[in-house]
Amino acid sequence: MMMKKKQPEIDHQLHQYVSQLLSAYLDGQVNSRERYLVESHLAVCSTCRRDLEVLRQTVRLLHQLPAVVPPRPLTLRPEQIAPASPPVWRWLFGVPGLATGVVTLMCVMALASILLYNHFVRRGDGMPVALAPAMRSMAVTPAPEVTIPGGVTAEVTPTPAPAEAHDVVELPAETAVPTLVLPAPPGQADVSLVPPATPTPELAAEGISSPPPTLPATQQEGFITPPPPPQQTEAPVEARAVEETRAQRAEATVPPEPEPSPTTPPDAVAMALPPATETPAAPFAAAVKAPEGQARETVTPATPPEEVGALTEPSPTALLAAEAPAIPPATETPAAPIAAEAEVPQEQPAEPAAPTAPLQVEETAQGTPGVSVAEPTATPTRIPIPVRDLRLTIKPGLIHIEGQLPLPPGQPIMAELWREGERLTWAIPETQHGKVQEEGRFELELKAQPDHPDADLFRIEPARYELRIVPLEFEAPVEARIPFDTFPPATKQP
Amino acid sequence: MDEMEMIARAQRGDLSAFNRLVMAYQNLAYNVAYRIMGDADAAADVCQEAFLSAFKHIRALRSSSFKSWLIRIVTNMCYDHLRYQRRRPARSLEALTSSDETGEDPDHAAWLTSGDASPEDVVMSHELAAHIQRGIATLPADQRVIMVLSDVQGFSYQEIAEITGIPLGTVKSRLSRARARLREYLATRPELLPAEYRQLIHDDEEETA
Numbered sequence: 001m002m003m004k005k006k007q008p009e010i011d012h013q014l015h016q017y018v019s020q021l022l023s024a025y026l027d028g029q030v031n032s033r034e035r036y037l038v039e040s041h042l043a044v045c046s047t048c049r050r051d052l053e054v055l056r057q058t059v060r061l062l063h064q065l066p067a068v069v070p071p072r073p074l075t076l077r078p079e080q081i082a083p084a085s086p087p088v089w090r091w092l093f094g095v096p097g098l099a100t101g102v103v104t105l106m107c108v109m110a111l112a113s114i115l116l117y118n119h120f121v122r123r124g125d126g127m128p129v130a131l132a133p134a135m136r137s138m139a140v141t142p143a144p145e146v147t148i149p150g151g152v153t154a155e156v157t158p159t160p161a162p163a164e165a166h167d168v169v170e171l172p173a174e175t176a177v178p179t180l181v182l183p184a185p186p187g188q189a190d191v192s193l194v195p196p197a198t199p200t201p202e203l204a205a206e207g208i209s210s211p212p213p214t215l216p217a218t219q220q221e222g223f224i225t226p227p228p229p230p231q232q233t234e235a236p237v238e239a240r241a242v243e244e245t246r247a248q249r250a251e252a253t254v255p256p257e258p259e260p261s262p263t264t265p266p267d268a269v270a271m272a273l274p275p276a277t278e279t280p281a282a283p284f285a286a287a288v289k290a291p292e293g294q295a296r297e298t299v300t301p302a303t304p305p306e307e308v309g310a311l312t313e314p315s316p317t318a319l320l321a322a323e324a325p326a327i328p329p330a331t332e333t334p335a336a337p338i339a340a341e342a343e344v345p346q347e348q349p350a351e352p353a354a355p356t357a358p359l360q361v362e363e364t365a366q367g368t369p370g371v372s373v374a375e376p377t378a379t380p381t382r383i384p385i386p387v388r389d390l391r392l393t394i395k396p397g398l399i400h401i402e403g404q405l406p407l408p409p410g411q412p413i414m415a416e417l418w419r420e421g422e423r424l425t426w427a428i429p430e431t432q433h434g435k436v437q438e439e440g441r442f443e444l445e446l447k448a449q450p451d452h453p454d455a456d457l458f459r460i461e462p463a464r465y466e467l468r469i470v471p472l473e474f475e476a477p478v479e480a481r482i483p484f485d486t487f488p489p490a491t492k493q494p
Numbered sequence: 495m496d497e498m499e500m501i502a503r504a505q506r507g508d509l510s511a512f513n514r515l516v517m518a519y520q521n522l523a524y525n526v527a528y529r530i531m532g533d534a535d536a537a538a539d540v541c542q543e544a545f546l547s548a549f550k551h552i553r554a555l556r557s558s559s560f561k562s563w564l565i566r567i568v569t570n571m572c573y574d575h576l577r578y579q580r581r582r583p584a585r586s587l588e589a590l591t592s593s594d595e596t597g598e599d600p601d602h603a604a605w606l607t608s609g610d611a612s613p614e615d616v617v618m619s620h621e622l623a624a625h626i627q628r629g630i631a632t633l634p635a636d637q638r639v640i641m642v643l644s645d646v647q648g649f650s651y652q653e654i655a656e657i658t659g660i661p662l663g664t665v666k667s668r669l670s671r672a673r674a675r676l677r678e679y680l681a682t683r684p685e686l687l688p689a690e691y692r693q694l695i696h697d698d699e700e701e702t703a
Contacts (some may be wrong), residue, residue, distance in 0.1 A: 020670055023666070023669055023670035023673050024651075024666045024669075024670065024672070025675075029651050029666060049512055049696075050697060050698055051564075054677055054691070054694050054695065054698070055673055056644075056675065057643045057688070057690065057691040058673055058676060058677045058680065058691075059673065061622070061626055061628065061680070061687075061688075061691070062641070062645035062646050062676075063645060063646065063648065065529070065623050065626060065627070065646055066623055067520065067521065067525055068528050069524070069536070070520055070521065070524040070538055070541065071534055071535070071538050072538060073517075073520070073547055074520040074523070074538065074541050074542055075513040075516045075517060075545075075547055076509060076512065076513060076516065076546060076549055078509060080546060081509060081546065081549055081550070086522075118617075224673070247596075281620065307567055319641065396510070396513060396517075397513055397517055401513055402558065458512075459510075488564075490634065
């Protein structure tokens with residue numbers, strides 16, 4: 001076709017030459033001499049004119065190919081790069097941070113022991129720096145699935161409140177569960193269902209039976225404004241857990257350069273943290289969810305035990321918990337209070353109560369151990385609806401949520417991110433929108449606005465958050481609320 | 495994001511800084527890889543490896559642009575994977591891309607089409623995009639890489655020369671051949687093409703005949 005010339009007088013060689021130049025000519029990538037040759041030839045050769053046009057259309061089509069989206073975030077997790085980083089490097093970066101952050105003798109002692117410990121652990125398996133107790137326990141634990149909570153990639157899957165046994169929350173084995181404090185289960189509706197005062201298992205059970213999953217009262221109080229005294233004891237526990245995990249997390253995530261945090265470098269905190277009373281693994285357990293045994297017993301009413309078990313199983317918690325007792329270094333014990341101070345001042349009030357925690361822990365553990373369920377901030381205007389099969393994943397700059405809503409397929413929905421009762425402009429607006437699929441399924445992936453300072457919710461001050469899923473142009477003012485917070489999870493007592 | 499700052503921090507081993515770079519470039523990297531590989535999972539694997547490699551070697555990055563450097567790593571990884579695939583015919587690229595039935599095609603994923611696209615756009619992105627993607631897959635790897643960089647991603651010849659380490663003249667000639675070849679392929683399913691395009695082909699055939 002290109003060979004074919006309409007005008008016999010056209011130089012065949014020139015035609016060949018020009019046809020090879022058309023592509024570059026189209027892109028303006030020819031010199032002036034070539035341009036002249038091309039243009040003068042185009043003036044007389046209809047074949048080349050058409051070829052040029054086809055070329056232009058072809059390129060246009062290519063350029064119009066839709067952009068595709070990576071099926072998963074491609075950010076690197078600390079454990080992916082661990083083998084590459086020489087231990088020396090870690091040492092260098094850990095020490096200065098400690099120096100600045102640790103003021104007390106306790107801390108220094110703890111540091112020494114931890115450093116030693118870590119030294120061996122690190123050498124042993126090449127794990128990223130993990131100073132916090134839980135981390136250590138992980139290192140020791142045979143559970144291979146457990147990955148260190150990289151702050152960076154920390155993936156948190158919401159722990160279902162025990163009451164919500166039927167709500168399937170998956171705990172991906174690879175997720176860094178500990179970092180995430182679990183979201184409250186499906187909507188507030190449930191909350192209201194539950195008798196406010198008593199957190200007893202039976203209540204939880206009741207809650208369960210009702211379609212919307214209910215959180216044991218205890219849980220909610222633990223984190224939020226806890227009204228009834230019986231639960232108060234828990235608050236301390238949770239608070240501590242929070243600090244711990246936070247510290248761990250910080251540990252895991254801290255970049256070589258000391259974090260800007262003026263008071264205490266994360267690593268320092270981590271060192272100090274290990275709470276005396278709690279087993280190192282506790283935070284994890286908390287984060288993950290109710291230990292299988294308890295969860296089944298207490299929560300089961302609504303859900304067959306197996307289901308709960310299944311949910312919980314993949315999580316490393318059980319293993320961790322089992323191993324934990326062996327690990328706790330004695331030295332760390334005294335450090336807990338200090339850490340608490342340094343890291344999360346606001347939680348301090350809880351500290352004093354800590355001693356009592358053990359007593360209450362059982363209850364908590366049954367309830368929603370890891371999930372510190374914050375009582376959603378009340379917005380009277382919208383009626384809460386439940387979310388089922390909730391799965392929430394939080395990574396730096398990204399919140400992935402999926403589940404099932406009692407909404408018709410095709411219903412447009414929008415997610416709002418709230419922090420401490422204030423709506424945030426965090427996500428790129430388009431990423432907040434979606435549509436309900438078959439059977440009420442929905443999936444949204446909120447992406448933080450580029451360069452948003454709060455992109456990584458775990459790199460900033462811990463806070464209570466809420467995702468609110470609002471159906472747009474819906475006949476009734478409803479919303480689903482998924483509370484979660486970035487405080488470290490409550491711990492389960494050994 | 496201050497890219498230079500992030501690069502400097504990443505060079506000192508700061509993973510979170512590096513991940514900021516990843517977030518800034520992952521879509522580009524993935525799109526390049528996807529168009530070259532023609533397979534979503536393979537493309538994600540390639541990108542993950544590329545980012546890992548980039549993190550490990552970022553200290554070696556001196557003056558050149560991070561973007562070009564990164565895409566160079568991505569395309570090199572693509573070459574490696576394509577070679578690997580060729581040795582395993584069962585999972586050849588052709589097999590992955592020549593059938594509509596094979597797995598997930600991101601071009602077909604409804605959620606990828608933005609809400610404000612017109613129906614025509616959507617139709618184009620489904621059928622035609624798959625056709626074009628298959629056409630790209632028929633090209634030899636060296637032509638494919640250049641076509642993806644140039645015509646899909648809009649890199650300049652100069653940038654492509656920098657990324658691929660190929661002389662400018664070679665970039666031009668390979669692209670020219672790639673376009674001619676793709677054009678032939680697209681013409682095999684004229685019904686999928688826009689009317690304007692179809693008409694051109696039609697005229698051409700008439701004339702040739």
